[in-house]
Amino acid sequence: MSTPLEFFEYKKGILSTGGVSLDHVADHVGTPCYVYSAEGFLKPLQELKKGLKGLDSLICFAAKSCSNIAILDLVAKAGAGVDLVSGGELFRAGLAGVSPQKIVFSGVGKTPGEMATALEFGEAGIFAFNVESVSELATLSTIAEELGRTATVALRFNPDVNAKTHPAVSTGLKKHKFGMSRAEILKIAEGIESFPGIALAGISLHIGSQLLSLAPLKDAFILTRELIEELDTILPDLIRFVDLGGGLGITYSKEKPPTIAQYCALIAKQFGPKSPLKRRLKILIEPGRLISGNAGVLLTEVLYRKVRKDKDFLVVDAAMNDLLRPALYGSHHEAVPVFAMPKGPRKKTDIVGPVCETSDCFAAERPLPKALNQGDLVAILSAGAYGFSMSGNYNSRPRAPEVLIREGKIRVIRDRESYEDLVKGERLE
Numbered sequence: 001m002s003t004p005l006e007f008f009e010y011k012k013g014i015l016s017t018g019g020v021s022l023d024h025v026a027d028h029v030g031t032p033c034y035v036y037s038a039e040g041f042l043k044p045l046q047e048l049k050k051g052l053k054g055l056d057s058l059i060c061f062a063a064k065s066c067s068n069i070a071i072l073d074l075v076a077k078a079g080a081g082v083d084l085v086s087g088g089e090l091f092r093a094g095l096a097g098v099s100p101q102k103i104v105f106s107g108v109g110k111t112p113g114e115m116a117t118a119l120e121f122g123e124a125g126i127f128a129f130n131v132e133s134v135s136e137l138a139t140l141s142t143i144a145e146e147l148g149r150t151a152t153v154a155l156r157f158n159p160d161v162n163a164k165t166h167p168a169v170s171t172g173l174k175k176h177k178f179g180m181s182r183a184e185i186l187k188i189a190e191g192i193e194s195f196p197g198i199a200l201a202g203i204s205l206h207i208g209s210q211l212l213s214l215a216p217l218k219d220a221f222i223l224t225r226e227l228i229e230e231l232d233t234i235l236p237d238l239i240r241f242v243d244l245g246g247g248l249g250i251t252y253s254k255e256k257p258p259t260i261a262q263y264c265a266l267i268a269k270q271f272g273p274k275s276p277l278k279r280r281l282k283i284l285i286e287p288g289r290l291i292s293g294n295a296g297v298l299l300t301e302v303l304y305r306k307v308r309k310d311k312d313f314l315v316v317d318a319a320m321n322d323l324l325r326p327a328l329y330g331s332h333h334e335a336v337p338v339f340a341m342p343k344g345p346r347k348k349t350d351i352v353g354p355v356c357e358t359s360d361c362f363a364a365e366r367p368l369p370k371a372l373n374q375g376d377l378v379a380i381l382s383a384g385a386y387g388f389s390m391s392g393n394y395n396s397r398p399r400a401p402e403v404l405i406r407e408g409k410i411r412v413i414r415d416r417e418s419y420e421d422l423v424k425g426e427r428l429e
């Protein structure tokens, strides 16, 4: 179970990671900035590998959660593949040297151009496309034929299971845009010869994100297993792999998500040697947040304390353009001072950014030390997933740099954007 301070700790009173104190990072690249712990990515990956030992498995890191090429390189070198959702992410995977045969391409709206690039990526193209509709399948088939290739495909199954997570990141209900119903998939299988450019080899699944219970996953896995059993009676060439998606939750505050060991045990039970399924399949998973979430923090400096009667505001130099989750989903992130504060009076405080939106608030009504003031550093925790990767330039704010800490060394893996970067491609008239 990954927790906000698992990879960041106070050493001699200063928040540090991998032997480097965060004030040192702030001196080096300024604030706001994203700070990642290499160990933070590698530990959950290793735990997953351990949990899936003995199964024919592939862990595909969901690139959209944290897509810097140095991060993709880090997880690839640790043996992982990548789950992509766009041509841009495929380009990143290429720069990071991810093995094409460890790449799966998900998403409801792949363009013909993205399909062609992925089919020709590397020598043999990517491992598989997770296809989400009949019309997408037809388009992919046509493009593959035109290129003289065969597209390896998993059909994304929407099991109509309630993931019981935030509605914005729940994806496995009938009303959601994602995947296909059992009936739609069976119909495709019955007419699979009408898609000559396609090799139907898998079933994929992803019911949502930040899941805090295994129960919906279990329901979805059982329905998937039953669907594969039905497909076995229809398809000339049997399904070879199942992609169980990502979604396992992490601790942002006090949540108690299932452990990686429990998650892997569920996978083994449904698809491993003791599964009711008579034959063995290759098993893919697509964890994002589980790997990146608690591996990163957003480091920011207090610009002003605005004192009010009932609650104060700490205005910091990071904003919603840097970390969108609180504004977008009302997400909770712990916020801690980089220099541990001696016990003293506290006051209800909002930590807010400079952007002209009331939703530009990282932490609402937290009891924070009154001593925290102008010039102090604050770390917004659990910001590794959907942090930088969701950041933007609203209010014409250059995006923050990203820094990776590994074995006591600071590596700037992305520079702070300049004002010139902000206007790149714009022209007068």
Ligand SMILES: *Cc1c(COP(=O)(O)O)cnc(C)c1O
Binding pocket: 062, 064, 065, 083, 085, 106, 107, 206, 208, 209, 210, 245, 246, 247, 248, 286, 287, 288, 289, 290, 385
């Ligand atoms: C976003 C996404 C993931 C990763 O989700 P996490 O909750 O970060 O693990 C995996 N698979 C697909 C298809 C996704 O869209």
